[in-house]
Amino acid sequence: MCGRYVLEGPVSRLTAxxxxxxxxxxxxxxxxxxxxPTTKVPVVRINREGERVILNHIWGLIPHWAKDKTGSAKLNNARGETVHEKPSFRTAFKKFRCLIPASGYYEWQAPPEGSGSRKQPFYIYPNETSYFAMAGVCDHWIDKISGELVMSTAIITTEPCEKLKQVHDRMPVMISKEYWTEWLDPKNQDLNSLRQFVSSSDEVNFHAVGFGVSGTGKNRVDSEALTQPMDPKLSE
Structure with a gap:
């Protein structure tokens, strides 16, 4: 899964x-x-005019048929193996795909069984490019009472590449630049073709980081220091 990630600008670098x-x-x-999850995040989509744009969505999908928006935090990830058939994601996968820019993301490595140690966080980032283009799905939800429109998204995940297997058993699907147009095209609704994009990428680097990234709510730290390398032996 992907539960936390990083995005650095400036906006000019994102748009370029x-x-x-x-x-x-x-x-x-x-x-x-x-x-x-539940944070507003920039996503790359094709608008109604056919233009590629970057706009904000809530991270945590709210299906258009949902009674309310309270379950979005539980739908921040969609398994690539079943995204085309699960009720919460299948329409979004077929019609409303996006790219979710990320400078990197965090994952937690489970400690040896019986060790009593905490899960070790790792920072995972591109080894050559400025950003990951994480594969995402989107949906629109409208509050029937207030008329509020909420646009939301989820990250598609898959099995990890060989080098990341030591860290975690899932990773985000990354879409290579040469396939962005095909992936984002809302007219492309061929599920067999789209499912071919659901694969792992080995264009990643990673290192252990401190436990500060594990905070939640008011204790959630937001600092570049979270991404800095840390010796796992010193973090026990």
Whole structure:
């Protein structure tokens, strides 16, 4: 799974890398080093005019048919093996795919059984490019009482590449730049073709980090220091 990730700007670097227009208030953008579910995050999509744009979505999918939006935190990830058939994700996978920019993400390595140690967090980041283009699905939910429109997203995950197996048993699906147009095209609804994109990538580096990233709520730290290497032996 992917439960926390990092996104660094500036906006100009985001728009240049993804060749997309930023539709939000640029003054509101800030570097984020501990992005958690239910946070508003930038995603890359094709709008109704066929233009590639970057706009904010809630991280945690709210299906259009949901009675309310309380379950979004539980739908922050979608398993790539079943995303095309699960009721919460299948329409989004077929019609509303996106790219979720990330400078890196965190994963937690389980300690040896019976060791009594805490899970060790790792920071995983691209080994050559500025950003990961994590595969995502989107949906739109409308509150029937207030009329509020909520756009939301989830990250598609898959089995890890060989080098990450020592860290965790899942990783986000990464879409290579040469396939962005095909992935984002809302007219492309061929499930067999789309499912071919659900695979792991070995274009990653990683290192152990401290336990600060594990905080939640008011205790959630947001600092670049969270991404800095740490010797696992010193973090026990």
């Amino acid at each position: 890398y993804f060749d997309a227009r930023y539709t939000e208030d640029e003054s509101q953008f800030k570097n984020s080093y501990n992005i958690a």
